[in-house]
Amino acid sequence: xxIIFIAPPAAGKGTQASLLKExxxxxxxxxxxxxxxxxxxxxxxxxxxxxxxxxxxxVSDELMFRLLESKISSIKKSxxxxxxGFPRTLKQxxxxxxxxxxxxxxxxxxxxxxxxxxxxxxxxxxRVSCNNCGSIYNIYFDSFIEDGKxxxxxxxxxxxxxxxxxxxxxxxxxxxxxxxxxxSYYENKGLLTKISCNGTKEEIYDNIKSVLRxxxx
Ligand code: AP5
Ligand code: MG
Numbered sequence: 001x002x003i004i005f006i007a008p009p010a011a012g013k014g015t016q017a018s019l020l021k022e023x024x025x026x027x028x029x030x031x032x033x034x035x036x037x038x039x040x041x042x043x044x045x046x047x048x049x050x051x052x053x054x055x056x057x058x059v060s061d062e063l064m065f066r067l068l069e070s071k072i073s074s075i076k077k078s079x080x081x082x083x084x085g086f087p088r089t090l091k092q093x094x095x096x097x098x099x100x101x102x103x104x105x106x107x108x109x110x111x112x113x114x115x116x117x118x119x120x121x122x123x124x125x126x127r128v129s130c131n132n133c134g135s136i137y138n139i140y141f142d143s144f145i146e147d148g149k150x151x152x153x154x155x156x157x158x159x160x161x162x163x164x165x166x167x168x169x170x171x172x173x174x175x176x177x178x179x180x181x182x183x184s185y186y187e188n189k190g191l192l193t194k195i196s197c198n199g200t201k202e203e204i205y206d207n208i209k210s211v212l213r214x215x216x217x
């Protein structure tokens with residue numbers, strides 16, 4: 001089963017993908033996480049990527065696709081892939097279609113998580129995550145066993161550099177311009193379901209599972 005999450009920044013793609021990964025053994029492929037790993041290296045390409053991410057701009061379709069293709073070919077065993085943050089442009093969508101066809105595979109469903117900018121901004125500015133186990137939290141909505149530490153593994157929690165109000169606003173606007181056209185692209189293929197992000201993580205997760213039960217399982 002291969003699923004795409006399309007959603008504005010901070011809608012909850014990573015949060016929901018990790019729940020699906022845990023329950024169904026899917027591979028969580030977050031292109032944002034992939035790029036942040038490269039950005040953290042002290043290389044030319046790392047610096048270039050960091051500069052783009054920090055300004056809320058997209059990495060070029062060609063580079064993004066090369067990184068994605070190589071990541072997919074390194075996946076050893078999974079029950080399918082959750083694409084979190086890819087595709088983000090129409091060009092990336094058609095590149096993914098071609099890759100799927102080449103691999104005799106297909107996209108089974110596309111979930112569009114819808115959220116307003118104001119709600120998303122609060123989620124982004126309150127986000128903290130664990131660099132060790134990847135758990136995502138929010139200082140406004142979650143409680144912590146120990147302040148600043150991950151509830152699961154006890155490691156330090158950090159804020160993302162692109163989660164300031166200004167950088168977040170740029171990211172959100174880039175999404176509206178470049179990614180929104182994907183909604184009708186996947187609607188026309190009969191693959192898309194829209195789910196509102198107003199609700200708790202658990203409520204949204206239940207809604208996602210009932211959509212997948214209807215369309216995929
Ligand atoms: P990426 O890392 O994908 O960032 P994003 O799309 O901006 O999405 P986020 O990770 O910010 O949000 P999310 O939806 O995962 O939300 P989360 O679950 O964390 O990409 C970063 C950058 O990389 C891009 O800007 C671009 O530069 C580049 N890039 C990536 N992919 C690319 C591509 N394909 N092509 C070109 N460039 C690319 O949740 C957010 C917060 O909300 C958390 O604190 C969480 O605890 C909280 N939360 C979640 N659900 C709820 C809920 N129901 N109620 C209350 N709080 C909630
Ligand atoms: Mg994310």
